[in-house]
Amino acid sequence: MNDDVEMIHNQRTKKLKTLRLPELSDHWDDYLQMAAKKQMSLGKMLTHIIDEEYIAKQEKAFKYRMNRARIPEKLEIETYPFGKQPKLNQKMIMALYDPLEYMSAKRNIIWLGPTGCGKTGLATSFLIQAIRQGYSGRYILFADLINQLYQSVADHSEQKVLKRYQAYDCLLIDEIGYIEVEAAEVGLFFTLMQKRHKTKPTLITSNLGFSEWGDFLKNDHLTAALIDRLTENSHVLNMKGCSSLRPKLKTNT
Secondary structure, three states, rough: HHHHHHHHHHHHHHHHHHOOOHHHHHHHHHHHHHHHHHHHHHHHHHHHHHHHHHHHHHHHHHHHHHHHHOOOOOHHHHHOHHHHHOOOOHHHHHHHHHHHHHHHOOOOEEEEEEOOOHHHHHHHHHHHHHHOOOOEEEEEEHHHHHHHHHHHHHOOOHHEEEEEEEHHOOOEEEEOOOOOOOHHHHHHHHHHHHHHHHOOOOEEOOOOOHHHHHHHOOOOHOOOOOOHHHHEEEHHHHHHHHOOOOOOOOOOO
């Protein structure tokens, strides 16, 4: 590459980076070779370049949203073993999943069932589906959320924490019911759910039925109000009759 060609190349690369067109910068020569080989018109080549840039930007944005969501295990709906859960209504679940009905209607989805039956996997797949379609999302264990609410009371940052979790387009709160909650945190959790009520969907999993929530929330009045808020505009998927998908441990006899 002579000095003039190298200078033109460097200037073009700099301009394309400034314009934030990384695909065009990285594949400039490839595009020219492809256009010549396939005898593409200028319009067709430009359309192809625009499509490639769009796909690259969409994928980059998706990865960014996924990183922000902090999902521990990225489970997709295609990997869920519906065949092992004959009591689960696959058709109904896919009718919620495919059209993204829970996002457009701002409906909560609550999965109730025993440990290991796949509640988290299904809820995660719904969260990823929303993120893939351009929504912001966040996964958090109920225990971790309660801990953050507890800390916020100590340092008087309650409104900041509530605002953060209210802002997500889709929030997944996993494993409600594994820890007991103090009065202050119950109140803040109720406030968060009230703020998201009918404005943004919340995905929830719990190994306990609603009748048992009072045992760990330890406030009958707020428990009743919370369940009322959560279920008013929601789909409740009862998986109590489903079996565990976890491999059984072999015992020596």
